Amino acid sequence: MSDRRAELEARLATVRQRVAAALEAAGRTDGVTLVAVTKFFPASDVDLLAELGVTDIGENRDQEAAAKVAELAHRDRLTVHFIGQLQTNKAGSVAGYADVVHSLDRAKLARALDRAAEREGRVLDVLVQVGLDTAGGRGGAAPEEVPALADLAADLPHLRLRGLMAVAPLGEPPRPAFARLRSLAERVRADHRDATWLSAGMSADLEDAVAEGATHLRVGSAILGSRESHR
Numbered sequence: 001m002s003d004r005r006a007e008l009e010a011r012l013a014t015v016r017q018r019v020a021a022a023l024e025a026a027g028r029t030d031g032v033t034l035v036a037v038t039k040f041f042p043a044s045d046v047d048l049l050a051e052l053g054v055t056d057i058g059e060n061r062d063q064e065a066a067a068k069v070a071e072l073a074h075r076d077r078l079t080v081h082f083i084g085q086l087q088t089n090k091a092g093s094v095a096g097y098a099d100v101v102h103s104l105d106r107a108k109l110a111r112a113l114d115r116a117a118e119r120e121g122r123v124l125d126v127l128v129q130v131g132l133d134t135a136g137g138r139g140g141a142a143p144e145e146v147p148a149l150a151d152l153a154a155d156l157p158h159l160r161l162r163g164l165m166a167v168a169p170l171g172e173p174p175r176p177a178f179a180r181l182r183s184l185a186e187r188v189r190a191d192h193r194d195a196t197w198l199s200a201g202m203s204a205d206l207e208d209a210v211a212e213g214a215t216h217l218r219v220g221s222a223i224l225g226s227r228e229s230h231r
């Protein structure tokens with residue numbers, strides 16, 4: 001067994017234990033989907049993770065993601081999540097390889113993704129990204145804009161609205177921010193029955209996200225190690 005494989009296996013086991021403990025502490029008997037965020041790391045790492053039972057990966061830059069996905073030996077076993085800020089002119093590329101887009105933050109992008117998915121002959125799962133940061137620094141639609149954007153995504157024929165996504169704001173504890181996200185998600189779910197997903201929680205705050213009902217965790221460095229040496 002390669003050193004890298006052993007390293008990934010050990011980190012993954014630790015993260016899975018954290019997730020299990022958080023679910024138990026929250027009294028949750030449902031599971032969560034662990035999305036391994038593989039940005040900056042090579043396709044060979046993704047293949048090792050797939051061998052270790054990872055089913056979902058996350059990427060945040062189109063060029064890197066497109067090249068990596070094309071190289072994957074285990075592509076047929078993986079669900080690819082696009083989690084980064086997305087320019088409208090990259091929608092066509094992303095719709096070609098992503099299964100889920102977590103970063104839908106404006107109407108123009110929704111329309112571009114819908115047209116791109118139509119060209120690919122598929123339906124894309126999308127999450128509306130909510131900006132929990134009052135300063136708006138970490139991306140996402142303002143909370144008051146989210147219901148209308150969700151309505152639009154739900155109406156577009158080649159998008160399937162699955163729920164909401166957010167990154168914890170800086171300079172504020174994550175738990176109350178995730179609680180705001182949860183109540184917004186409940187509002188959206190009242191109008192859209194398919195919108196059951198809540199993507200929240202990263203390496204540092206996954207416990208808080210599980211406590212507030214996250215269904216998808218996006219975990220990078222806790223599984224893959226520091227990105228600093230890979231930039």
Ligand SMILES: *Cc1c(COP(=O)(O)O)cnc(C)c1O
Pocket residue numbers: 037039060083084167202203204218219220221222
């Ligand atoms: C990089 C990234 C993550 C993973 O962050 P870690 O702190 O390494 O777990 C999650 N979500 C988004 C949107 C990211 O860009």
